Amino acid sequence: MSLSPSSPSPTPPVSPAAAPTAGHSERLGLPWWLWLAGVAAAVLLAAELWMGYSGVRAWLPFAVLPPATVLGLAWLGRVRVAVLDGELRVDDARLPVRFVADAIPLDAAGRREVLGVGADPLAFVVQRPWISGAVQVVLDDPADPTPFWVVSSRRPVELAEAILAARDAG
Template identity: 75%
Template sequence: MSPSSSSAPSAARTEYVERLGVPWWYWLAGLAFAGLLAVELWMGAPGLRSWLPFVLLLPATGAALAWLGRIRVAVHDGELWVDDARLPVRFVADAVPLDAAGRREVLGVGSDPLAFMVQRPWIGGAVQVVLDDPADPTPFWVVSTRHPVELAAAIMAARDAG
């Protein structure tokens, strides 16, 4: 899904929704690999058991790929939602869009063991959300996104609107 914007009549409200799904070629490669494995097992088993690998491996591969791509990132009603984690945007000091090199830096040398990170290796971009909450020991969030500039802008617009 792509980012979207809408405005409420009483206040400017920025919406952003994205699903961190796996690329189409992961589906192609995963199902091809499961199919080849099923064919190998099919050739070694006689009778009704020969179809069992197809019945089990192909749906299991599809379920695993769907599970890997289940994470949703959203800015909605003054909160940043990453899967089931929520962050009120009033605690956001800054949102920094990161390209692949910036993400590598933040996750490597610039990492902090207390940071909240949701990363998907097949997504190059990310947003670093710097927090300003004295009661929370988490210094920042790093969230994968295909649209880092749009997500950072939506977070900052939601913070400024609140």
């Protein structure tokens, strides 16, 4: 049997295992102005420790404080949030999406309400103050005392959609 150029070619069926999974990935890095402020503060502190002296006191603060500040700022911005292979991954924590009941994107006011005075002390929270958005992931796991996760995100709507899409795909 030959197919003519005008007839559509048959497409092979796509199995659920071969279907692409919904994914989301972001790093909760620091904004550029926080890097600038941190390094400027380190250099200012090094200059105050130097205060015109000679010898080791002249170069040691400049050799230690700015690099230590850069390492500290890099450590603060190391956290990655991803929805991959049926899991919500937040730094080293893993949550299988089959235990997700709902994912709610939060703006700054919503995040403040969830993490404010009436916050649940059993909640798992990864919050970065320089990121205004977050996602509240409500759990449905009777064996886990954690009621929900709150995770900072620059794109909370996309993260919530990716979590729910991965849950529904599984």
